[in-house]
Amino acid sequence: MTLRQAQAAGSPAPGARVIVIGAGLAGLSAALRLAQAGRPVTLVTKGAGGLGLSQGTIDILGYAPERVARPLDAVASVASEHPYASLGADAVAASIAWLRDELGPELLVGDPAVNLHLPTAVGSIRPTALAQPSMVAADVVGGRRYAVVGVRQLKDFQADLIAGNLARSTAPDGGPVAAHPAWIDLPARPGEADPTGLTYARAMDDESFADRFADAVHAAAGECDVVVVPAVLGVRRLGVWRQVSERVGRPVAEIALQPPSVPGLRLDRALLAQVKAAGVRVIQGAAAIGCRAEGGRVASVTVAAAGGPRELAASAVVYAPGGFESGALDVDSHGAIRERVFGLPLSASDAFALVGPDFWAPHPLFAVGVLTDADGRPVAGAEPVLSNLYAAGGLLAGAERWCEKSGDGIAVASAVRAADAIIEGSAA
Amino acid sequence: MRGEDVRTLSADVVVIGGGSTGAGVLRDAAMRGYSAILLDKSDLAQGTTGRFHGLLHSGGRYVVSDPGSASECASENAILKRIQAPAIENTGGFFVAVPGDDPDYGDRFLAGAKATGVPASEISVADALRREPRLNPGIFRAIEVEDASVDGWQLVWGAVNSAKQHGARVLTYHPVTKIDVADGAVRAVHCYDQRRDEDVVIECSFVLNCAGPWAGRISELTGLPPVPVIPGRGIMIAMNHRLVNTVVNRLIYPADGDILVPVHTVSVIGTTDSKETDPDHLPIPRAEVQQMLDAGEQLIPGFRSARAVHAWAGSRPLIKDDRVSSEDTRHMSRGMAVVDHLARDGVKGLLTIGGGKLTTYRLMAEHIVDAMGEQLGERRECRTASEEIPYAGGSSSYVVTHRLHDREADRLDDQIVCECELLSKSMFTDLLAEQPTSTLDDLRRQLRLGMGPCQGGFCGTRAAGIAVSEHAVDADRATGLLRLFLKHRWIGLWPILYGDQVRQTALDQWIYSGTLDVEHLPTPSEEVVR
Numbered sequence: 012m013t014l015r016q017a018q019a020a021g022s023p024a025p026g027a028r029v030i031v032i033g034a035g036l037a038g039l040s041a042a043l044r045l046a047q048a049g050r051p052v053t054l055v056t057k058g059a060g061g062l063g064l065s066q067g068t069i070d071i072l073g074y075a076p077e078r079v080a081r082p083l084d085a086v087a088s089v090a091s092e093h094p095y096a097s098l099g100a101d102a103v104a105a106s107i108a109w110l111r112d113e114l115g116p117e118l119l120v121g122d123p124a125v126n127l128h129l130p131t132a133v134g135s136i137r138p139t140a141l142a143q144p145s146m147v148a149a150d151v152v153g154g155r156r157y158a159v160v161g162v163r164q165l166k167d168f169q170a171d172l173i174a175g176n177l178a179r180s181t182a183p184d185g186g187p188v189a190a191h192p193a194w195i196d197l198p199a200r201p202g203e204a205d206p207t208g209l210t211y212a213r214a215m216d217d218e219s220f221a222d223r224f225a226d227a228v229h230a231a232a233g234e235c236d237v238v239v240v241p242a243v244l245g246v247r248r249l250g251v252w253r254q255v256s257e258r259v260g261r262p263v264a265e266i267a268l269q270p271p272s273v274p275g276l277r278l279d280r281a282l283l284a285q286v287k288a289a290g291v292r293v294i295q296g297a298a299a300i301g302c303r304a305e306g307g308r309v310a311s312v313t314v315a316a317a318g319g320p321r322e323l324a325a326s327a328v329v330y331a332p333g334g335f336e337s338g339a340l341d342v343d344s345h346g347a348i349r350e351r352v353f354g355l356p357l358s359a360s361d362a363f364a365l366v367g368p369d370f371w372a373p374h375p376l377f378a379v380g381v382l383t384d385a386d387g388r389p390v391a392g393a394e395p396v397l398s399n400l401y402a403a404g405g406l407l408a409g410a411e412r413w414c415e416k417s418g419d420g421i422a423v424a425s426a427v428r429a430a431d432a433i434i435e436g437s438a439a
Numbered sequence: 440m441r442g443e444d445v446r447t448l449s450a451d452v453v454v455i456g457g458g459s460t461g462a463g464v465l466r467d468a469a470m471r472g473y474s475a476i477l478l479d480k481s482d483l484a485q486g487t488t489g490r491f492h493g494l495l496h497s498g499g500r501y502v503v504s505d506p507g508s509a510s511e512c513a514s515e516n517a518i519l520k521r522i523q524a525p526a527i528e529n530t531g532g533f534f535v536a537v538p539g540d541d542p543d544y545g546d547r548f549l550a551g552a553k554a555t556g557v558p559a560s561e562i563s564v565a566d567a568l569r570r571e572p573r574l575n576p577g578i579f580r581a582i583e584v585e586d587a588s589v590d591g592w593q594l595v596w597g598a599v600n601s602a603k604q605h606g607a608r609v610l611t612y613h614p615v616t617k618i619d620v621a622d623g624a625v626r627a628v629h630c631y632d633q634r635r636d637e638d639v640v641i642e643c644s645f646v647l648n649c650a651g652p653w654a655g656r657i658s659e660l661t662g663l664p665p666v667p668v669i670p671g672r673g674i675m676i677a678m679n680h681r682l683v684n685t686v687v688n689r690l691i692y693p694a695d696g697d698i699l700v701p702v703h704t705v706s707v708i709g710t711t712d713s714k715e716t717d718p719d720h721l722p723i724p725r726a727e728v729q730q731m732l733d734a735g736e737q738l739i740p741g742f743r744s745a746r747a748v749h750a751w752a753g754s755r756p757l758i759k760d761d762r763v764s765s766e767d768t769r770h771m772s773r774g775m776a777v778v779d780h781l782a783r784d785g786v787k788g789l790l791t792i793g794g795g796k797l798t799t800y801r802l803m804a805e806h807i808v809d810a811m812g813e814q815l816g817e818r819r820e821c822r823t824a825s826e827e828i829p830y831a832g833g834s835s836s837y838v839v840t841h842r843l844h845d846r847e848a849d850r851l852d853d854q855i856v857c858e859c860e861l862l863s864k865s866m867f868t869d870l871l872a873e874q875p876t877s878t879l880d881d882l883r884r885q886l887r888l889g890m891g892p893c894q895g896g897f898c899g900t901r902a903a904g905i906a907v908s909e910h911a912v913d914a915d916r917a918t919g920l921l922r923l924f925l926k927h928r929w930i931g932l933w934p935i936l937y938g939d940q941v942r943q944t945a946l947d948q949w950i951y952s953g954t955l956d957v958e959h960l961p962t963p964s965e966e967v968v969r
Binding site (some may be wrong): 044064066067073074078131132133134135136138150164166169170171172173174175178179180181190202203204205238267270271272283284286335336337338341343346362363366367368369370371374376377412413414416 | 449729852853855897908925930942948949953954956
């Protein structure tokens with residue numbers, strides 16, 4: 012059967028693969044799940060995915076809008092337009108547990124049913140569901156004393172601000188928080204005044220540097236129950252936190268910095284490695300720019316590759332490109348919102364009506380996205396736009412993910428939903 | 440809450456308003472030997488002077504519509520390039536006619552330029568396009584002038600620092616509460632020190648009301664019939680890079696959206712003009728944003744797909760007073776309106792100034808201080824045109840790459856706080872040490888903190904944190920300052936949220952809200968507003 016004949020028959024061409032578009036948490040999760048089920052998968056991505064920009068934990072739901080202690084309970088009562096409403100709390104719980112088990116306890120620990128409350132790099136207390144083992148000792152508990160140790164050469168971890176804000180906070184359990192700042196002076200590389208956290212993390216991959224770091228932290232920290240440090244404890248080598256904790260003699264916990272985020276990059280590296288190990292073909296630097304549809308199905312996805320556009324025959328597509336932050340959704344100078352690759356219908360069309368003058372008010376613009384059916388297929392009205400096209404992650408409408416701290420849970424659960432629909436359905 | 444203490448000061452003259460007019464007047468008065476105090480309700484150059492397009496006029500804009508102003512601009516342009524070059528980038532300027540523009544206007548322009556002494560010469564279209572390749576290729580005439588780009592904040596801070604060296608005092612965040620008038624003369628100005636929560640009385644014999652669009656409100660504090668001042672609002676949009684390196688004007692009778700000015704790392708298009716009632720609340724209407732984008736598209740094809748980073752509105756102060764306005768007084772600058780309260784109300788020692796242009800701020804100040812001297816019955820020479828204003832870092836005009844040049848020297852020793860604007864940590868901490876009560880916005884105006892493409896996304900928390908570590912503020916106030924900074928950045932962002940700036944703003948939201956959860960920091964004991 013030729014490609015044309017196969018398309019005319021409404022079934023995928025021989026050799027067609029599931030095309031996953033996007034290498035963020037949603038795209039990587041979908042690709043992994045599909046490949047584990049034996050589906051041939053090609054993952055195409057414009058660039059590095061969003062994990063390296065993230066806090067490196069797995070959020071389910073942090074605010075609704077009040078602080079959430081038990082995220083799965085809160086997921087069960089979201090508004091009907093929220094992505095979680097159609098996913099359901101059970102599916103969210105199962106998806107998150109799957110991801111945790113795939114990545115293993117050296118990268119993710121925690122109970123999806125219970126939020127941790129981790130300090131941020133400005134000293135707020137942020138709810139999240141799963142975290143890296145290097146972070147959990149910072150969980151804010153009343154009565155504990157935290158030493159916040161900054162590195163003079165690292166500008167994105169301002170220990171005085173962090174400690175000052177923690178010290179004037181109340182722990183989620185209602186107890187008082189004690190925190191004090193301390194500083195160490197330790198260049199990551201000789202003669203470099205302005206390194207990023209990633210520079211330090213790479214230095215930590217050398218055990219002797221991690222020892223020197225630990226010794227300096229030990230000397231500076233002072234009286235405390237927990238030492239918190241910038242999230243720079245190694246990017247390739249896992250377990251640096253254990254080495255440092257043992258040498259400091261107290262629990263040491265990392266706080267994620269603004270990008271580049273080392274904990275986010277750890278998740279990115281680990282997931283990408285597993286995706287490749289599972290047999291997924293990964294094509295980086297290949298932005299999806301369109302598709303060819305036949306008989307109500309995506310027949311192929313066109314990517315911009317070196318030398319010109321290239322068509323990849325598709326049995327099904329998981330579209331997980333992110334939202335406004337990646338440019339998958341954009342707004343033209345007249346305020347029209349559009350989805351750039353497939354021209355999918357969106358939950359709203361006029362951006363200018365969705366932003367207002369108050370920075371602290373909700374910004375409904377960032378909840379705009381595609382609406383889907385119960386399987387995660389983008390719909391126009393009630394009908395899927397294309398019968399084998401699935402959406403996942405930040406592209407979905409209905410949640411201000413950053414504000415709620417819900418983006419990771421939405422990404423993983425919607426990716427698993429899309430993958431499972433492809434695995435179970437006739438589409439593959 | 441108002442404090443119980445009252446501090447009493449005295450001066451020959453109190454200057455109200457820390458914009459370009461007030462700063463110029465303060466310097467001029469101080470150089471003529473008057474003891475002078477400048478008051479502002481907020482920071483220096485935070486009003487109209489900080490909210491313009493950045494154009495130092497050559498005079499070209501006025502050669503047909505207002506020849507007097509054109510001549511004044513031409514001579515002041517030359518003077519300012521001499522006395523405060525470090526606030527100026529010598530970009531040069533073009534007037535270009537785009538398809539549809541009146542083809543004969545260029546001849547009137549050249550004749551007007553000749554008559555008014557504004558240096559101008561026609562260049563070939565090919566030459567204009569070679570020098571500014573993004574210009575509309577359909578332009579059919581181009582005239583070169585001596586426009587430049589001026590940093591209003593550097594201009595004002597330079598003038599004020601010079602005034603201080605001549606003995607003047609400056610009290611910012613000191614709103615005026617009352618002006619005492621007794622026996623036909625001004626006696627004192629009452630103000631309130633917001634930072635120290637303290638009332639201050641300044642005994643004086645002269646008050647120069649240079650409050651711009653707020654001058655009407657100041658005049659109400661005298662108990663005399665108020666001077667009606669109408670704010671004339673104009674909006675400006677900064678595009679994220681230098682679409683042009685030369686000031687580009689339309690070769691037409693002055694209209695809206697006909698100027699594009701390269702300013703530091705951005706280019707600014709302006710402007711509009713509409714009457715407002717409240718200078719503290721100037722809207723940036725969607726329709727005017729669209730009007731600017733359309734106008735930009737005529738000068739630079741593809742302007743709409745360039746990235747807008749920030750928008751703002753400023754207001755021109757227009758005086759409407761038919762009883763006594765000395766707009767036509769022989770020695771007054773054109774475009775400036777002065778209400779002499781001796782003539783109008785029979786009260787000595789009070790002038791209210793409206794109108795004016797930043798380019799002619801020095802000349803306006805000269806004329807105002809002359810008028811004061813005339814009323815005081817004395818004549819002291821003005822020296823502001825000849826004495827250079829000292830700036831740290833030399834006396835040359837700046838170029839767009841100046842910070843890159845500085846960075847080359849310290850890249851191994853110093854950190855960058857704001858990557859977009861190449862602002863180093865030591866630049867930030869040095870100014871913070873000089874002005875420890877500043878808000879992040881006060882520092883921003885002098886340092887350009889957070890004024891580049893990311894609009895504070897990466898530098899805001901660093902700046903707040905460094906301020907705590909430098910012991911300038913505690914974490915409570917630092918958090919309040921960060922909140923205020925983010926709120927203020929947003930005012931100029933939401934009206935232009937399209938294209939790449941939406942993507943940037945989403946990333947900034949991801950960082951501030953997603954990663955840092957900044958909205959759930961413990962609220963400051965009191966929301967910081969200054």
